[in-house]
Amino acid sequence: MSGPHDPPQGQPAAQPEASTEAVNRRAEVLPPNTTQASLLAAAAGVPKIRMRGVKKAFAGKVVLDGVDLEVPAQSSMVILGGSGSGKSVTIKSILGLVEPDEGVIEIDGVDVLRLPRRDREALGDRIGMLFQNGALFDSLPVWENVCFKLLAQKRIGRAQARDRAAEVLAQVGLAASVGDLSPSELSGGMQKRVALARAIAARPDIIFFDEPTTGLDPIMGAVIDGLIVDCVKKLGATAVSITHDMASARRIGDQAAMIYKGRIVWEGAAATLGHSGNAMVDQFANGEREGPIQMELRR
Amino acid sequence: MDLVLNPLAAVGRGVLGACRTVGNAALFALEAVSHLFRPPFYGRLFLKAFLEIAYFSLPVVALTAVFTGMVLVLQSYTGFARFNATGAVANLVVLSITRELGPVLAGLMVAGRISASFAAEIGTMRVTDQIDALTTLSTNPMKYLVAPRLLAGALAMPLLVLVADVLGVMGGWLIATLKLGFVSSTYLKATFDFLQFDDVVSGLVKASVFGFIVALMGTWCGYNSKGGAQGVGGATTTAVVTSSILILALDYVLTEMFFAQ
Ligand SMILES: Nc1ncnc2c1ncn2[C@@H]1O[C@H](COP(=O)(O)OP(=O)(O)OP(=O)(O)O)[C@@H](O)[C@H]1O
Ligand SMILES: [Mg+2]
Numbered sequence: 001m002s003g004p005h006d007p008p009q010g011q012p013a014a015q016p017e018a019s020t021e022a023v024n025r026r027a028e029v030l031p032p033n034t035t036q037a038s039l040l041a042a043a044a045g046v047p048k049i050r051m052r053g054v055k056k057a058f059a060g061k062v063v064l065d066g067v068d069l070e071v072p073a074q075s076s077m078v079i080l081g082g083s084g085s086g087k088s089v090t091i092k093s094i095l096g097l098v099e100p101d102e103g104v105i106e107i108d109g110v111d112v113l114r115l116p117r118r119d120r121e122a123l124g125d126r127i128g129m130l131f132q133n134g135a136l137f138d139s140l141p142v143w144e145n146v147c148f149k150l151l152a153q154k155r156i157g158r159a160q161a162r163d164r165a166a167e168v169l170a171q172v173g174l175a176a177s178v179g180d181l182s183p184s185e186l187s188g189g190m191q192k193r194v195a196l197a198r199a200i201a202a203r204p205d206i207i208f209f210d211e212p213t214t215g216l217d218p219i220m221g222a223v224i225d226g227l228i229v230d231c232v233k234k235l236g237a238t239a240v241s242i243t244h245d246m247a248s249a250r251r252i253g254d255q256a257a258m259i260y261k262g263r264i265v266w267e268g269a270a271a272t273l274g275h276s277g278n279a280m281v282d283q284f285a286n287g288e289r290e291g292p293i294q295m296e297l298r299r
Numbered sequence: 300m301d302l303v304l305n306p307l308a309a310v311g312r313g314v315l316g317a318c319r320t321v322g323n324a325a326l327f328a329l330e331a332v333s334h335l336f337r338p339p340f341y342g343r344l345f346l347k348a349f350l351e352i353a354y355f356s357l358p359v360v361a362l363t364a365v366f367t368g369m370v371l372v373l374q375s376y377t378g379f380a381r382f383n384a385t386g387a388v389a390n391l392v393v394l395s396i397t398r399e400l401g402p403v404l405a406g407l408m409v410a411g412r413i414s415a416s417f418a419a420e421i422g423t424m425r426v427t428d429q430i431d432a433l434t435t436l437s438t439n440p441m442k443y444l445v446a447p448r449l450l451a452g453a454l455a456m457p458l459l460v461l462v463a464d465v466l467g468v469m470g471g472w473l474i475a476t477l478k479l480g481f482v483s484s485t486y487l488k489a490t491f492d493f494l495q496f497d498d499v500v501s502g503l504v505k506a507s508v509f510g511f512i513v514a515l516m517g518t519w520c521g522y523n524s525k526g527g528a529q530g531v532g533g534a535t536t537t538a539v540v541t542s543s544i545l546i547l548a549l550d551y552v553l554t555e556m557f558f559a560q
Contacts, residue, residue, distance in 0.1 A: 129435040135428035
């Protein structure tokens with residue numbers, strides 16, 4: 001595994017020319033299940049994910065109040081924001097797990113909210129997700145969890161799945177023997193890493209990481225950050241991560257966006273976090289009590 | 300005017316709410332059943348649920364059946380002795396067990412065991428995001444979690460009830476011969492002479508319906524549960540209560556249908 005230390009730069013994600021040459025060049029790095037349409041879309045400069053005016057309220061309580069967000073193809077976006085600000089709801093609505101009340105969500109320029117269910121399911125085949133709480137299947141052993149999607153899509157047989165699981169588990173720093181355990185026999189951090197292994201095992205084209213390094217020790221956190229960077233840089237995936245760890249955000253993110261009161265209030269290079277010039281972001285990144293963001297505490 | 304209208308409004312709301320619930324459950328069942336006809340099929344999960352219902356419920360259902368048969372003989376013997384009709388005891392026992400008590404009591408026992416376990420398992424999966432995770436892993440949760448269980452419920456229950464029928468009749472026979480002085484061969488002859496194929500079949504059809512209902516309420520309540528451990532607990536209770544009530548209500552409807560023929 002390579003080190004997690006590529007300096008995050010705002011890479012030019014979408015070249016203006018949409019030549020077939022550029023498309024072919026990408027075809028080598030992209031996962032095998034990437035469609036030609038998405039390659040063309042990427043080459044033409046269409047963002048991988050675009051949200052416009054997405055609103056969502058739960059029982060009258062507004063959570064998303066017009067979120068606008070664009071994630072260029074093959075880049076890594078980090079979403080920041082206070083606890084309960086709607087970060088998880090934002091990515092769940094891109095995944096189709098939460099139905100927004102209003103707004104448009106496009107993937108490769110296709111409006112997913114208006115797609116028929118079958119097409120939407122097909123789209124999901126190319127997307128991976130790490131849930132905040134892991135969401136491992138406790139009725140299945142770890143190796144079946146890790147290879148669940150590959151088995152479901154019949155891309156490998158059960159015999160090969162164990163080897164493949166061991167391979168991916170090794171990438172997240174777990175021994176092959178962990179594969180035979182049940183998720184309930186693992187520590188919290190191990191569960192997180194198994195969930196991460198499950199999210200990336202099928203080499204998805206778009207990956208969502210909901211707090212990938214929470215609950216891990218600092219070194220393992222850095223290793224996981226490196227893995228996420230590899231997914232983007234080496235496999236050509238598009239990553240959207242939620243994190244509260246600023247060091248980790250700077251390592252994995254090309255771009256960062258901050259959500260506050262249901263809207264994206266800032267977007268910029270992840271490297272500038274902490275000295276971005278935006279008072280809100282800097283207060284958040286440096287963890288200061290005084291500033292434009294007021295925590296609603298009762299005294 | 301308000302006093303008159305408000306109770307009506309409350310009743311109306313209640314009825315509408317009930318209709319909505321029934322409609323939702325029916326749509327849920329329809330969707331799940333439609334998945335039984337479209338691949339992929341999850342044979343392994345079907346087998347697991349089938350074993351859980353048909354095999355692991357066997358002890359409790361067997362005990363219920365044996366004791367019911369035993370009690371039935373005692374009760375009917377004392378009753379029939381009052382008008383010298385003790386010869387009909389064997390008929391009464393076999394008919395009540397195959398047509399009525401076998402399916403209903405097995406259904407209620409399975410409602411307690413299976414709908415509770417389905418609701419708790421699927422409910423926990425819901426509140427820990429495992430059902431959402433299935434969706435992101437190219438697997439339809441209705442197809443994976445619900446359809447195999449419904450099929451297992453509908454197919455396993457008749458088998459279970461068949462065993463319960465045999466054991467119930469044997470329980471009756473045991474008490475009749477050992478305690479009440481019936482001659483074994485006459486008792487058995489009386490049992491089988493009056494038993495018709497339809498009696499057993501109508502019981503098995505009921506069993507299949509009850510099995511489906513138990514699995515449906517368990518999966519449906521679990522699938523729609525929210526709000527952590529408390530929500531899952533509530534879903535489990537609702538599943539057991541509604542499936543028990545539905546079994547008794549449908550038992551009447553089905554008996555009426557068979558009776559009318
Ligand atoms: N299914 C739901 N039903 C009702 N309310 C919900 C639901 N999901 C989320 N919410 C509400 O939406 C708000 C945002 O939740 P979300 O999980 O997106 O927060 P978050 O930004 O991910 O926070 P954290 O950093 O703590 O994970 C919360 O106030 C939560 O109560
Ligand atoms: Mg969250």
